[in-house]
Amino acid sequence: MIDKINQLKAEIEAVTAANIDEVEALRIKYLSKKGAITSLMQDFRTVPTEQKRELGQKLNELKTIATERLAALREALENSDTVDSDLDLTRTAAPLPLGSRHPLSLVKDEIIAIFSRLGFTIAEGPEIEDDWHVFSSLNFAEDHPARDMQDTFFIEHHPDIVLRSHTSSVQSRVMESNQPPIRIICPGRVYRNEAISARAHCFFHQVEALYVDENVSFADLRQTLLYFARE
Incomplete structure (x- = not known):
């Protein structure tokens, strides 16, 4: 089970998304009721007692990593949608006074x-x-x-x-x-x-x-x- 957790962790850390729909698809794949992480948590019930502490910590860490990764992808895409591709971000804001005429x-x-x-x-x-x-x-x-x-x-x-x-x-x-x-x-x-x-x-x-x-x-x-x- 540890191998599955490590493999899934590496996979989640490497995921990318081109749009919000792909982020939602990744959420369903990993965090939904039928997702991969939920499936591992169900298998956790059959783990021997002496392994539950270690595996429980790793599962919680995996869920946190998946949640933060998907949130970062969503935020990046939402911010990029609000920026005009033709906007020159190096220009000075219009209301800023630039001095006086000679x-x-x-x-x-x-x-x-x-x-x-x-x-x-x-x-x-x-x-x-x-x-x-x-x-x-x-x-x-x-x-x-x-x-x-x-x-x-x-x-x-x-x-x-x-x-x-x-x-x-x-x-x-x-x-x-x-x-x-x-x-x-x-x-x-x-x-x-x-x-x-x-x-x-x-x-x-x-x-x-x-x-x-x-x-x-x-x-x-x-x-x-x-x-x-x-x-």
Whole structure:
């Protein structure tokens, strides 16, 4: 009988189940009134008295192992049923605050919102630019100070590739690909070869505006700037 108990113990410890129905089938097989463990307990009555203590302990241990194993299988399957297979468990919970927005982003968004109410759209361009869009298309003379190495970050020569020194290069790109009317703002980061101090840095943020249309005059410019300042 000890051999039967040990064999059944090893079998129960190795069982697996793919769904709740299979767990229930295992419960019936081992723990029901006609199950294998119940059958062993019925045979226990015929065991000699001197063996009852040892076999009784082993039968109780076997029943406990079977009960805990089936309960663990059921719990694992129930938990897996509640988890969406497409759910990314590494994502941060939505209600968790992740900090605040940078002051520069807040100011830029406020400026964009003001100009949007005036009908301006946003235009953006690369921060690494060529000479044509930064200087030549805007009629910068060959000897203009902005073209000097001490003022501008040059990445390559012939052709000249630079870190843009203003967002006017975005205006050049927009005018190359669009016909008037044009009403845009060009927010972005620009670079200038300056010593970093409490007053200056090698990059800063800039917003330029371009308005090209018929019957547009300095009165429109003045009124736009006045509206922006008041806002």
